[in-house]
Each structure stands twice: as C-alpha cells, then as structure tokens.
Amino acid sequence: MNKNFIAKIEGHGNLTVDWDKDKVKLNIFEGERLFEGILVGRTAEEMHWITPRICGVCPVAHGMASLRAVEDALDIKVNETTRQLRDLMLCGQMIQSHALHLFFLSLPDYLGIDRGTELAQKNPAAFKQALALKEVSDEIVQVVGGRNVHPTTTAIGGFHKIPTKAQLKKLLKKLAETATAAQDTVKLCLSLDYPELKVDLKLAALVNDKIIAVSSNNISGRMESLVKNYKKDIEEDIRDYSTAKFGKYKGEETLVGALARLAIYGDHSYDDKLDFANPFYNNPAQAIEIKIYHHNAQAIVEKLLAGDLDSRIIPPSKDASLIGIGAVEAPRGGLYHEVQLDKDNIITEANIITPTVQNLTSIETSARALLEQNKGRSRKELERLLNMLVRAYDPCITCSVH
Amino acid sequence: MIKNRPKVAIYDFTDCEGCEVKLISLREKLLALEKRLNIIDWRLGQEKKESGPFDLTIIEGTPITPDEVASLKKLRQESKILIGLGACACLGGIPAIMPQPDREKWYKRIYGEKYRPRGIDALPLTAYAEIDFLIHGCPVDGDEVVRVVEELLAGRKPQYRGYSVCFECKQANNPCRIIEGKPCLGPITQGGCGAVCVSGGSPCYGCFGLREEANIKGLTDILENLTDKKEIERYFSMFLSRTIKNE
Numbered sequence: 001m002n003k004n005f006i007a008k009i010e011g012h013g014n015l016t017v018d019w020d021k022d023k024v025k026l027n028i029f030e031g032e033r034l035f036e037g038i039l040v041g042r043t044a045e046e047m048h049w050i051t052p053r054i055c056g057v058c059p060v061a062h063g064m065a066s067l068r069a070v071e072d073a074l075d076i077k078v079n080e081t082t083r084q085l086r087d088l089m090l091c092g093q094m095i096q097s098h099a100l101h102l103f104f105l106s107l108p109d110y111l112g113i114d115r116g117t118e119l120a121q122k123n124p125a126a127f128k129q130a131l132a133l134k135e136v137s138d139e140i141v142q143v144v145g146g147r148n149v150h151p152t153t154t155a156i157g158g159f160h161k162i163p164t165k166a167q168l169k170k171l172l173k174k175l176a177e178t179a180t181a182a183q184d185t186v187k188l189c190l191s192l193d194y195p196e197l198k199v200d201l202k203l204a205a206l207v208n209d210k211i212i213a214v215s216s217n218n219i220s221g222r223m224e225s226l227v228k229n230y231k232k233d234i235e236e237d238i239r240d241y242s243t244a245k246f247g248k249y250k251g252e253e254t255l256v257g258a259l260a261r262l263a264i265y266g267d268h269s270y271d272d273k274l275d276f277a278n279p280f281y282n283n284p285a286q287a288i289e290i291k292i293y294h295h296n297a298q299a300i301v302e303k304l305l306a307g308d309l310d311s312r313i314i315p316p317s318k319d320a321s322l323i324g325i326g327a328v329e330a331p332r333g334g335l336y337h338e339v340q341l342d343k344d345n346i347i348t349e350a351n352i353i354t355p356t357v358q359n360l361t362s363i364e365t366s367a368r369a370l371l372e373q374n375k376g377r378s379r380k381e382l383e384r385l386l387n388m389l390v391r392a393y394d395p396c397i398t399c400s401v402h
Numbered sequence: 403m404i405k406n407r408p409k410v411a412i413y414d415f416t417d418c419e420g421c422e423v424k425l426i427s428l429r430e431k432l433l434a435l436e437k438r439l440n441i442i443d444w445r446l447g448q449e450k451k452e453s454g455p456f457d458l459t460i461i462e463g464t465p466i467t468p469d470e471v472a473s474l475k476k477l478r479q480e481s482k483i484l485i486g487l488g489a490c491a492c493l494g495g496i497p498a499i500m501p502q503p504d505r506e507k508w509y510k511r512i513y514g515e516k517y518r519p520r521g522i523d524a525l526p527l528t529a530y531a532e533i534d535f536l537i538h539g540c541p542v543d544g545d546e547v548v549r550v551v552e553e554l555l556a557g558r559k560p561q562y563r564g565y566s567v568c569f570e571c572k573q574a575n576n577p578c579r580i581i582e583g584k585p586c587l588g589p590i591t592q593g594g595c596g597a598v599c600v601s602g603g604s605p606c607y608g609c610f611g612l613r614e615e616a617n618i619k620g621l622t623d624i625l626e627n628l629t630d631k632k633e634i635e636r637y638f639s640m641f642l643s644r645t646i647k648n649e
Contacts, residue, residue: 003469005445007445007446007448007449007451008445008446008447008448008449009446010419010446011419012445029467029469029520030416031415031416031464031465031466031467031470031497031520031521031524032466032509032512032513032519032520032521033416033466033496033497033500033524034497034500034505034508034509034512036508036511036512037500037504037507037508037511037512038496038497038499038500042499042636043636046636046640049604049607049640050496050499050640052418053418053420053495053496053540054418055418055419055420056417056418056419056420056421056422056423056424056541057418057419057420057423059418059420100423100426104426104447105446114448114449114450115441115444115447115448115450116426116447117432117433117436120433131429131430134426134427134429135429138427145602146598146599146601146602146603146604147598147602148424148427149420149423149424149427149541150420150540150541151602152598152599152601152602152603152604153602153603153604155603159603160602160603160604161602161603238513238514238516238517240518243520243521245513398416398417398418398419401416
C-alpha cells in the first residue's frame with residue numbers, strides 16, 4: 001500500500017527493474033479521472049474550464065488546446081489581440097512550468113540539495129533567480145488569464161476580459177527586470193555535469209499544422225505528418241502496470257518537450273552545448289527555453305502596447321463543421337484535444353493525447369539504455385540515476401492519466 | 403493542540419496538483435512558513451521521507467483507487483490534525499462530475515474491453531475519514547493556506563468564512579451576474595476566493611463549497627427563471643455533485 005513513489009515528479013509512479021535483462025517498467029498509479037467521459041454532455045464553453053484541471057502545472061496549455069479545438073469546430077478565427085494575448089499567456093506557461101520543474105524538482109539532483117527551498121541557503125543567487133522567474137511568469141498568466149493557475153478570463157472566440165495597457169506596462173517593466181534571471185539560469189544549467197547517456201529516439205514537435213520529427217542522432221533529417229492525422233500517427237497502447245496509456249509516434253519511441261523543440265525549431269545557437277541523444281539534456285534545454293519565452297513575452301507585450309487592443313469576441317460561423325482539433329506545444333510537448341459538438345454546442349465526443357503519454361514509452365527505452373551503458377555501477381547508484389532520468393524527462397503523470 | 407515546529411506531511415491523491423503549485427507560488431511566504439514547520443514527508447517536494455505520526459497532515463486530491471483510500475485511512479490514524487487541500491480533496495472536484503455508475507462504460511470506451519480498472523469513485527476525503535478542516539478552492543488561494551496554517555500554529559482552530567462569494571464580489575465591484583440574467587452559484591458558495599472567477603468574467607461554480615445555511619432552493623428558483631433545468635444541473639455538478647444530492 002505505501003508504495004515508494006518517485007519523489008519530485010508530477011504524479012505517482014515508480015520503476016520495476018529486471019536487473020538481469022536490463023528491463024525497466026514504469027508503473028503508473030494515478031486514479032483514472034476519465035476526462036474524455038466527463039466532457040461528453042457538457043457545453044463547448046465548459047471545455048476550456050474543465051480541461052485545465054487535468055494538470056495544475058500546465059493548465060493554460062490544456063485550456064488553449066480546448067479553445068483551439070472548439071474554435072476549429074465552430075469555424076472561429078480570433079482577432080490579432082486575442083492571438084497575441086494567448087501567445088503571451090503560453091510564454092508565461094512555459095516559464096512557470098520549466099522554472100518549477102528545474103528549481104524545485106530536477107536541479108536539486110545536480111546541486112546536492114533535496115527540497116528546492118534549500119537552494120536559498122546553498123546558492124542564494126540562483127534561488128533569487130528562481131523566485132524572480134516564478135513571480136514574473138505567474139504574473140503574465142495572472143494579468144492575461146485572471147489567475148496564475150486555472151485561468152478565469154478565457155472564452156471561446158476571445159477573452160471575457162483583456163488586460164489594460166497600464167497592466168501591460170507594469171508587466172513589461174517586470175519582464176525587463178527579470179531578463180538577467182533568465183540568462184543566469186541558462187548559465188547555471190549549462191555549467192552542470194549531466195550523466196552520460198546515448199539513446200536512439202525520435203524527437204517531435206509541432207510546427208503550425210504539422211508534426212515534425214527528427215532522429216536524436218541526426219537532427220538535420222526531417223520527417224513530417226499532419227496534425228489532423230494525430231490519432232492515427234500517435235498510437236496509444238494499454239499496459240497492465242499503468243493507468244496511463246503508452247504512446248508511440250509512427251511506431252517509434254519519441255521524446256517530446258523542450259529538448260525536441262530546440263532540435264526542431266531552436267536557433268541552434270546552443271547546439272554545441274546540448275546533446276540531443278541524451279534525455280538528461282532536457283534540463284538545460286528547459287533553461288534555454290525559459291530565456292527564449294521570456295524574450296518572446298517581452299516582444300509580444302511591446303507589440304500589444306504599440307497598437308490598439310481589440311477586446312471583441314468572434315462569434316461562431318453558421319455552417320461550422322462541429323468537429324475540431326486543437327494542438328498546442330505544452331511545456332512537456334505536443335498536446336492534442338479533439339472535440340465533436342451537436343447543434344446546441346453540447347460535446348458528444350472528446351479525445352485527448354498528452355505529451356507525457358508520448359514520453360512514457362521513451363522513458364522506458366532510455367532507462368534500459370542507461371542500464372546497458374553503466375554496467376560497472378552499483379544498484380544503488382543505478383537506482384539514483386534512473387530516478388534522475390525520469391525526473392529529467394519532467395513527466396506529468398497527472399496529465400498522462402487524464 | 404499543535405506544537406512548535408510540528409511534524410508535517412503533505413500528500414496528494416488523484417488530482418491535477420494545482421493546489422501544490424499554488425503553495426510553491428507563495429514563494430517568499432512559503433519560505434517563511436516552512437521555517438515554522440518540520441516537513442518530514444512530501445513526495446512532490448523532497449526525497450526525504452520519515453514515517454508518522456504526524457502533527458499535521460495536508461492532503462490534496464481525491465482518493466479514487468483502493469490504495470489511496472487505504473493510505474487516507476492510515477494517514478488519519480497517524481495524524482493529529484488532518485486537513486483537505488483544494489476542491490478534489492474537499493468536494494471530489496472535477497473528477498466527481500463522472501457519476502459512479504457511468505465509470506464502467508467509460509473505462510471500456512477510453513481504455514478498451516481488456517483494461518482492468520483501478521478506480522472506484524471520485525469522492526471527497528470526508529467520505530472515508532474524519533477531516534479536521536477543509537481548505538477549499540479549485541485551486542486554493544495561497545493566502546488562505548497561510549492563514550489556516552498560521553491559525554493552527556497559534557493554537558487556534560481555523561474558522562470557515564461566514565459569508566458567500568457575493569460579499570467579495572461586491573467588494574470587487576463586479577456587476578451581479580444573476581441580475582444580468584446569467585447563472586451563478588455565488589450566493590450559496592462560501593467566500594474566501596475574492597470572487598476571482600466572476601472578476602475574470604466566468605461564473606461561480608461553487609468550488610469553495612457551500613456556505614453555512616446556504617439557501618439552495620431559493621437560488622434554484624431564481625436560476626429556473628434564467629435558464630433550463632439541464633444547465634442548472636450542469637452548474638451544480640461542476641463541483642457540488644457529491645455535496646448536493648437530487649436538489
């Protein structure tokens with residue numbers, strides 16, 4: 001009953017290791033919440049209210065995927081202000097999630113501390129950065145979304161309420177003040193020693209209406225598929241040791257999230273410092289993304305301040321298809337929501353594939369590679385490395401068992 | 403009575419962990435608060451894990467699986483004070499929208515015929531154990547958590563808010579949704595949230611739980627003038643499906 005769950009990951013899981021065969025099973029214990037069933041019978045407007053509750057670490061991403069799915073179904077094209085505010089909120093979401101994961105869950109492994117707040121003693125400068133990034137990212141989502149966890153202002157076709165220019169100016173000031181915290185976090189994460197590991201995986205990320213995939217050993221060759229075929233291309237299977245499904249992209253173990261995004265659409269300025277075949281490098285990749293999305297947030301706020309803010313909500317089209325897909329790069333990778341509505345806007349069908357579902361399969365593959373490539377080490381040392389590896393992936397088990 | 407630097411455990415059952423995210427978002431306030439506590443078991447926050455007894459245990463999430471129910475009962479035995487954190491723990495939360503009899507059908511549709519389900523039902527902690535105080539909200543308000551823990555540290559029993567969301571909604575200068583003809587559960591819902599949802603343009607769905615002496619019948623009568631029975635049911639089932647039965 002009192003299972004030893006892996007500490008400092010979102011949700012409840014642990015590993016079963018077959019030491020003779022170097023095989024690792026990732027057991028998932030979360031209770032089934034059956035969100036796809038919960039949604040059926042609710043209104044389209046309730047979807048982006050309900051789905052953020054799948055995950056308190058990336059609620060903005062879930063809400064956005066639902067809004068995109070419903071707006072696709074109702075044939076709504078939102079206005080430019082809405083688009084920019086949503087992009088801004090997603091920048092905040094990326095920084096919120098990455099900063100939380102790095103400073104409170106993952107970096108303690110590398111800094112010789114346990115609880116994230118111990119950083120206040122161990123490395124006060126880094127702890128100040130952590131708090132500054134947490135604060136500014138919470139504030140972005142608060143200002144745009146009305147609350148830092150589970151937004152209240154979002155609506156189909158726009159926002160119930162949009163921020164004032166005075167609020168945006170204040171936010172811009174705070175962004176300017178925290179730019180060095182983002183840069184210093186990159187420096188800190190690039191200065192750490194990551195365990196060696198080489199895994200042959202697919203890395204995948206969304207680019208507009210396509211999923212782009214590269215090989216972890218050669219990021220220059222690209223494969224692509226259409227988001228609208230997501231359900232066929234991302235196959236999910238059921239395991240008797242897990243309440244989450246395990247996904248594969250086009251039949252292959254795939255890593256999604258920060259490291260995959262940098263391989264696929266980063267500016268490659270850090271490529272010599274990253275190892276795309278080593279999932280531990282997802283940690284420095286998250287730090288680099290904090291800097292990128294911090295910079296993007298500033299640029300969006302500047303653009304918003306330069307023009308007029310359009311608070312209009314776009315109504316549904318009359319002859320809409322009532323079937324829609326919403327795809328978002330969530331902090332942990334590609335997130336897909338699909339919805340079907342009846343003529344009264346009641347949900348009749350819903351499907352959700354989360355990033356962690358895609359990562360679970362490759363966590364097992366990487367864990368196996370880690371055992372095969374570290375033959376001389378003690379079991380205790382290997383267990384520690386395996387837990388670090390799972391944490392480096394930043395799995396969101398609560399997302400995966402939606 | 404809670405002593406100085408009490409031994410604290412923080413647990414989570416099935417949920418989104420957004421209430422624990424709110425704890426971390428307290429930042430400097432969390433740092434100040436945890437200096438007064440001895441957190442000896444917190445899976446999400448640390449590897450350090452000591453066994454009970456605990457002076458104070460905070461539980462987030464709804465116990466859906468038999469393992470979680472057993473863990474809750476054990477924690478009750480081991481804890482002087484047991485507190486629920488957030489709507490899943492206090493009300494069953496969003497997962498409780500799924501009626502228990504429908505679970506089987508959805509297990510099959512979502513996981514397939516061969517899947518062996520683990521969950522029983524999404525119920526509040528109070529369905530299985532006596533809980534000393536409920537910190538409501540989806541998610542909780544960080545300052546409310548600080549208030550409750552500080553009350554306990556001061557040797558006082560924390561009190562519930564004796565007023566509804568409407569009181570805070572007025573303070574926030576929001577126009578009344580019901581007067582504007584839009585459904586809202588603010589009148590029967592306990593305050594403490596600062597009317598954050600209505601301020602953002604969303605309805606109140608009652609995630610802070612019922613206020614004392616909530617006039618459910620009175621509100622239902624008013625809502626029936628605004629909308630149909632199905633929509634009223636949807637409002638009441640968002641967070642209150644396990645609180646209000648067949649109103």
